[in-house]
Amino acid sequence: MTEANGAIRVMLVDDDDLVRRGIRLILSSDPTLDVVAEAEDGDIALRRAPHHHPDVVLMDVRMPQMDGITATRELIARVPDARVLILTTFDEDEYVIGALRAGASGFLVKDMGLDDILDAVRVVAAGLMTSTTPSNLPAR
DSSP, rough: OOOOOSSSSEEEEEEEEHHHHHHHHHHHHHHTTTEEEEEEHEEEEHHHHHHHHHEEEEOOOSSSSSSSHHHHHHHHHHSSEEEEEEESSSHHHHHHHHHHHOOOSSSEEESHHHHHHHHHHHHHHOOOEEEESSSSOOOO
16 A cells, blocks of 8 residues: 555664664655655564555564574465565575565665665566575575
8 A cells, every 4th residue: 555645665674773774764765655664573564564554674584583584485375465575684595585476576685785675676666676685596
């Protein structure tokens, strides 16, 4: 559910407060994006997402209580219109495959350029998939 002003509603899910603040600053620099909620782990994200109706959820992989892959699977079941974009420091094949199998629409590493992250959020919100991972990974 995009904002009345046309902004894409984004939820940030990362156990590192500094990372969430940094991503919020990056996204806030773009008037087409609106950070509507944050969570420090997957369990909290599942409780908050239905109330905030995000268009895109930027989700870390490794978090306490509930990891990002499990949270992605559950979140998509509870908020089917939301699209999950994994944003992590771990670009290992097992995480990429697990995230995509769980229903993530994309997988990005945190050392990407700022414009690339902003573009990825827009691409995923438009219903397309994106990834910075090798294209030779096995299909789902």
